[in-house]
Amino acid sequence: MRRWAGLVVGMVLVALISSCAGPNSGTFGEDVVQGLATTSPAPPVTTVPSVPVRQGPAPARAAVQPVRLAIPAIGLTARVVPAGVDGNGEFSVPPSVDEVGWYRFGAGLGEPAGSVVVGGHVDDARSGPGAFYRLGDLVAGDQVSVVGEDGTTRAFRVVAKEQVPKKGLDLTPYFSAEGSARLTLFTCGGQFDGAARSYVDNVIVTAVPSG
Numbered sequence: 001m002r003r004w005a006g007l008v009v010g011m012v013l014v015a016l017i018s019s020c021a022g023p024n025s026g027t028f029g030e031d032v033v034q035g036l037a038t039t040s041p042a043p044p045v046t047t048v049p050s051v052p053v054r055q056g057p058a059p060a061r062a063a064v065q066p067v068r069l070a071i072p073a074i075g076l077t078a079r080v081v082p083a084g085v086d087g088n089g090e091f092s093v094p095p096s097v098d099e100v101g102w103y104r105f106g107a108g109l110g111e112p113a114g115s116v117v118v119g120g121h122v123d124d125a126r127s128g129p130g131a132f133y134r135l136g137d138l139v140a141g142d143q144v145s146v147v148g149e150d151g152t153t154r155a156f157r158v159v160a161k162e163q164v165p166k167k168g169l170d171l172t173p174y175f176s177a178e179g180s181a182r183l184t185l186f187t188c189g190g191q192f193d194g195a196a197r198s199y200v201d202n203v204i205v206t207a208v209p210s211g
Contacts, residue, residue: 028140029160033206036180037115037173063108064148069100069118073142074134080118080146097121097130107177109148114177116146119186132187136161136203144183144207156183156207163189163201174204183207 066080083101086092094101100120107114121130144156174184183206190201 027160027162029206030162032160033162033173033204036182036206036208037176037178064110064150064152065104066102066109066116066118066146067149068147069131070145070147071138071142073139074137076131076134078120078131083119091119093119093121097124097127100131103175106175107181109146109152109154110150111181113179113181115173115175115179115182115184117175117184117186122187132185135185135187135205136163136189138205143210144185146183155210157210158205158207160204160206162204162206164204165190165201167200169202174206181209 065082068077069080070077079099080102081094081099082104083092083094084104091101091103097120100118102108103117103119106117109116120132122133122135123129138158138161140158140160142158144158145153146156147153173179174186185205185207187203188199188201189203190199192199
């Protein structure tokens with residue numbers, strides 16, 4: 001993923017989120033996110049952490065893989081594909097800017113607890129704006145729908161949006177397979193670090209089941 005003006009590609013999820021359309025509107029709901037996650041936050045770290053990975057084979061469960069994401073408020077409809085981690089232990093975002101990735105080591109649709117994590121590109125010098133180009137425009141109450149591989153559409157409501165520094169970010173509340181069922185969407189934001197060719201913050205949107 002590259003900055004729209006031609007800067008070098010980066011990744012979009014958590015530590016990997018690396019380019020963004022620019023500063024986002026005010027954040028809200030940080031306390032809501034902490035309340036949704038029952039696991040205790042890990043102590044802050046001084047370097048960008050890798051995403052958590054479930055050790056060993058994934059247990060048999062009733063989770064449903066998301067296959068399509070729609071957010072009417074920002075005119076988004078995107079295909080969702082499974083995503084794992086790369087050789088550095090970081091989230092491997094889909095190569096197409098028009099697709100978003102579901103973190104397959106975390107919760108899936110239909111589970112009673114945990115965070116269903118989805119990350120995607122914001123832009124690319126050749127392809128233009130990506131799926132999450134306008135993620136930072138979301139406000140409380142905006143509706144998100146996710147279609148599962150079972151054909152069922154599940155509705156979510158935005159309850160929180162945060163812009164947080166990548167450095168020292170505690171990923172526990174966002175990636176936890178525990179706590180209330182929720183949908184977590186990631187992209188980037190803040191100032192662009194030319195030396196690192198990466199934005200310094202992450203934009204994180206949290207939505208809860210509605211209806």
